[in-house]
Amino acid sequence: MRVSFIGSGNVASHLALACAKAKLSVIDIYSPSLSNAQALADQCGARAISDFSLLNQEVDLIIVAANDNALPSIAQQLALCSAPVVHTAGSVDVEVLRSAHHPYGVLYPLQTFSKNKEIEIAKVPFFAEASNEQLLMLLSQLVEQLGASFHRASSEQRLHLHIAAVFACNFSNYMYSLANDLLEKHQLPFEALSPLILETAEKIQHMSPVQAQTGPAKRNDDQTIEKHLQALANEPLMFQLYQLISTEIKKKQNL
Amino acid sequence: MRVSFIGSGNVASHLALACAKAKLSVIDIYSPSLSNAQALADQCGARAISDFSLLNQEVDLIIVAANDNALPSIAQQLALCSAPVVHTAGSVDVEVLRSAHHPYGVLYPLQTFSKNKEIEIAKVPFFAEASNEQLLMLLSQLVEQLGASFHRASSEQRLHLHIAAVFACNFSNYMYSLANDLLEKHQLPFEALSPLILETAEKIQHMSPVQAQTGPAKRNDDQTIEKHLQALANEPLMFQLYQLISTEIKKKQNL
Numbered sequence: 001m002r003v004s005f006i007g008s009g010n011v012a013s014h015l016a017l018a019c020a021k022a023k024l025s026v027i028d029i030y031s032p033s034l035s036n037a038q039a040l041a042d043q044c045g046a047r048a049i050s051d052f053s054l055l056n057q058e059v060d061l062i063i064v065a066a067n068d069n070a071l072p073s074i075a076q077q078l079a080l081c082s083a084p085v086v087h088t089a090g091s092v093d094v095e096v097l098r099s100a101h102h103p104y105g106v107l108y109p110l111q112t113f114s115k116n117k118e119i120e121i122a123k124v125p126f127f128a129e130a131s132n133e134q135l136l137m138l139l140s141q142l143v144e145q146l147g148a149s150f151h152r153a154s155s156e157q158r159l160h161l162h163i164a165a166v167f168a169c170n171f172s173n174y175m176y177s178l179a180n181d182l183l184e185k186h187q188l189p190f191e192a193l194s195p196l197i198l199e200t201a202e203k204i205q206h207m208s209p210v211q212a213q214t215g216p217a218k219r220n221d222d223q224t225i226e227k228h229l230q231a232l233a234n235e236p237l238m239f240q241l242y243q244l245i246s247t248e249i250k251k252k253q254n255l
Numbered sequence: 256m257r258v259s260f261i262g263s264g265n266v267a268s269h270l271a272l273a274c275a276k277a278k279l280s281v282i283d284i285y286s287p288s289l290s291n292a293q294a295l296a297d298q299c300g301a302r303a304i305s306d307f308s309l310l311n312q313e314v315d316l317i318i319v320a321a322n323d324n325a326l327p328s329i330a331q332q333l334a335l336c337s338a339p340v341v342h343t344a345g346s347v348d349v350e351v352l353r354s355a356h357h358p359y360g361v362l363y364p365l366q367t368f369s370k371n372k373e374i375e376i377a378k379v380p381f382f383a384e385a386s387n388e389q390l391l392m393l394l395s396q397l398v399e400q401l402g403a404s405f406h407r408a409s410s411e412q413r414l415h416l417h418i419a420a421v422f423a424c425n426f427s428n429y430m431y432s433l434a435n436d437l438l439e440k441h442q443l444p445f446e447a448l449s450p451l452i453l454e455t456a457e458k459i460q461h462m463s464p465v466q467a468q469t470g471p472a473k474r475n476d477d478q479t480i481e482k483h484l485q486a487l488a489n490e491p492l493m494f495q496l497y498q499l500i501s502t503e504i505k506k507k508q509n510l
Contacts, residue, residue, distance in 0.1 A: 067476070091471075091483065110447055110450075110451055111451055112454055112455055112458070114467060125447045125450065153443070159483075160437055163437060165451055167433045167493070168448045168452050169452065170469060172427040175422045175426045176459050176464040179464075182418060182419045182422070185415075186411075187412075188415065193423045195378040196367060196424050199374070199424075203369065205449050208435065208445070210435075212428055215421050228346065231418060238418075241422075241500075244495075245429055
């Protein structure tokens, strides 16, 4: 399978490298910055370009992994190409890529990608949607070759998957960072929380989040909640979140 | 080392079993419910009691792992005993156990304990405080025998550790459960989020939460944020949290 990438950011990098590792042919890496394209292309034996007109048309798939906001203009640039085009965004409708000249679709990897942190691609669930069954088959073959799990999801389902991921990943991470700030203020090492954070995530691999819930709110322990709120008197944001989320945990557990 | 436990809940169970496994002698398990005490005592070769006056006084340490609210009355029951007494609560001052008859302290395991979910005790950081150095030494030996890491923390530091843990663990888990509810409403499997949740927790084992932050708010991607808020129009709580936390992530990333 011959695949090209538009983009050289986190998602493009992780996917292009995973494709190269899985012995797919990565043909072109496009980025408006040629040096960025080159850095990634070098790692996966591809050609770097910064001009859409140079894109090799003899490929099985073009994967656009760019900023959501850049998708409409990239779609315009690719409107006349004949190879199938997919984007990787959680919250952008598949129709942004509509063209009379090529099949189009979405291949959404549900994972958090950071530079300098390797991802085991086999553990990434991919959610796909396509304008025709042939492209859907191709996407499923590609995912299979990566050793990952393949699912179908409509644009609307994908939007909700993305929102769920924001809560489960981005907002959880933000909870970690509030904890980090509080510990720093009290000369305590954030590392002390590492085992707890890992255990919290591991728990829900085997039980539901409602079953896994622990803590003062879950126990209806108003005395501890009151103590914590008093201690947070000078932290208005943490105070507000503590109060709001504790109230909601209590409600949920008493359903 | 000979240790007795007051309590038979999550924390008492995990600690008593870990002690038995580490070849400490677990002597008595007290619970107001004798059958609860018996169930745990059977697992660690101890005696079950539901009457404080039966407590064997010839022990090196009595560990009170009970509800925070029960600690004052338990302290009264133990006031005259001569063995050192510690509690395991994050947010209760060490002074609740003050007595002229025995040294007292705290041994706080920073972890989330659920029934039916084993914990690798060696990965639990313990935070200790004691009324004299001899008891502190004893606690450090006990933690060493469990193979876990030992730290000192004042009652005030421990309170902030506990609050940080509520955010990093209890509130993260609540974010998982909001994600779970949203996915259920849209016929999507919660399991799809498992790798993402695990990766999010694993990331901060090696980088700070601020470095690990990803997502629309981190990217200042207002278009996606707007889409998500629209999609959450019928979910007032998720809408409120989404808006609040996204605003704060943006602030934090632009510091």
